Amino acid sequence: MTVNVLLFASYADVLGTNQFELELDSGATAGDVLGHVQSMPGARRLPQNPLLAVNERYARRDKVLEAGDAVAIIPPVAGG
Amino acid sequence: MRSALVDRPIDLNALVAEVARTANGATLLFVGTVRDVNNGRLITGMDYTAYASMAERELADIVNEAAVKFETNDIVVEHRIGTLALGDASVAIAVAHPHRAPAYDASRYVIEQLKQRVPIWKLEHYTDGTREWVGAHTRARGSGSRQAGLDDQAIVAPPTEMRR
Numbered sequence: 001m002t003v004n005v006l007l008f009a010s011y012a013d014v015l016g017t018n019q020f021e022l023e024l025d026s027g028a029t030a031g032d033v034l035g036h037v038q039s040m041p042g043a044r045r046l047p048q049n050p051l052l053a054v055n056e057r058y059a060r061r062d063k064v065l066e067a068g069d070a071v072a073i074i075p076p077v078a079g080g
Numbered sequence: 081m082r083s084a085l086v087d088r089p090i091d092l093n094a095l096v097a098e099v100a101r102t103a104n105g106a107t108l109l110f111v112g113t114v115r116d117v118n119n120g121r122l123i124t125g126m127d128y129t130a131y132a133s134m135a136e137r138e139l140a141d142i143v144n145e146a147a148v149k150f151e152t153n154d155i156v157v158e159h160r161i162g163t164l165a166l167g168d169a170s171v172a173i174a175v176a177h178p179h180r181a182p183a184y185d186a187s188r189y190v191i192e193q194l195k196q197r198v199p200i201w202k203l204e205h206y207t208d209g210t211r212e213w214v215g216a217h218t219r220a221r222g223s224g225s226r227q228a229g230l231d232d233q234a235i236v237a238p239p240t241e242m243r244r
Contacts, residue, residue: 008131009201010216047216053199056134072131072199076215079128079135079159079200080112080171080191 001026001067005033011050011073014042024065030054031061033071047075081147083139083157085132085200090158095174099154104176106183110191112171114164118214122207128161128170131199135159142193150186152177157190159200170202 005022012018015037022036030052037043051074052059058074065071082098096109114126143155154176164170173190177183202214 006131008199009129009203010213013213053131053134056131056137058197072134074131074199075201075213077195077197077199078202078214079130079198080195 001028001065003028003033003065003068004070005037006070006072007037008072008075010046010075011037014046015040022071028065029061030059030063030065030071033065034061034073037073050075081143081153081155083136083143084159085130085136085139085161086158087160087162090160090169090172092169092172095156095158095172098156099174099176101154101176103178104152104154104183105178106180107176108174108180108183108187110171110173110175110187111169112191114166114168114170116166118204121204123166123204124207125166125205126164126170127203127205127211128159128164129201129203130159130161132161135198135200138198139194142190142197145193146175146186146189149189150177150182152182152186155186155190157194159194159198161200 002021002023005020007015007018022033024032034052052061053072053074054063055070092109092111096107100107116123139157143157146155147153156174159171160169173187175183175187177186203211204214205211
């Protein structure tokens with residue numbers, strides 16, 4: 001199945017993209033997406049414990065994904 | 081109730097007018113502005129970016145929660161996105177209530193939750209020409225899993241449990 005991965009702020013800058021499609025086995029979790037992103041070149045410099053969101057809602061790492069889900073990596077937020 | 085991300089200057093007077101009603105004895109306006117120093121480094125400006133669709137949803141959720149918790153529908157929040165100069169308003173929260181105590185509580189709830197939950201980031205521009213995402217080096221500074229900008233104890237802490 002394919003999911004849509006969204007990157008922001010430091011993650012988008014360091015990894016050089018803000019969005020890409022990722023092919024995963026069925027049963028894959030949000031945490032699997034994070035694992036993939038954190039294995040990309042340069043990722044070791046990034047905040048290592050970001051939150052995750054699936055389809056615009058915060059989600060735990062063990063959340064099982066479905067085809068077409070939008071999985072966002074949310075580094076420490078700084079609004080206000 | 082209303083909440084929005086905006087890419088233009090926030091009209092503070094308009095927010096106050098939007099919540100003012102004769103049933104309310106207290107009207108509060110909180111304004112967050114771009115400060116000239118952070119962690120000892122001099123700042124010249126700031127870029128705010130957001131996961132816009134999620135940020136607007138989270139903001140709306142927070143305003144709804146505050147409305148239920150503090151019993152007023154007269155709450156309006158705007159957060160500005162884009163490049164801001166020193167002193168510019170980045171966020172404004174207008175709350176009105178028949179009584180002042182719940183008005184203060186509702187205003188505080190909205191800003192504390194916003195800082196913790198709403199997916200907005202800021203890139204600080206320093207006087208030496210460098211730029212840095214706020215919170216991007218929290219581990220290096222030894223502040224562990226705390227979210228950037230959250231200087232006070234949180235009212236509730238949903239993100240922490242999400243980290244498991």
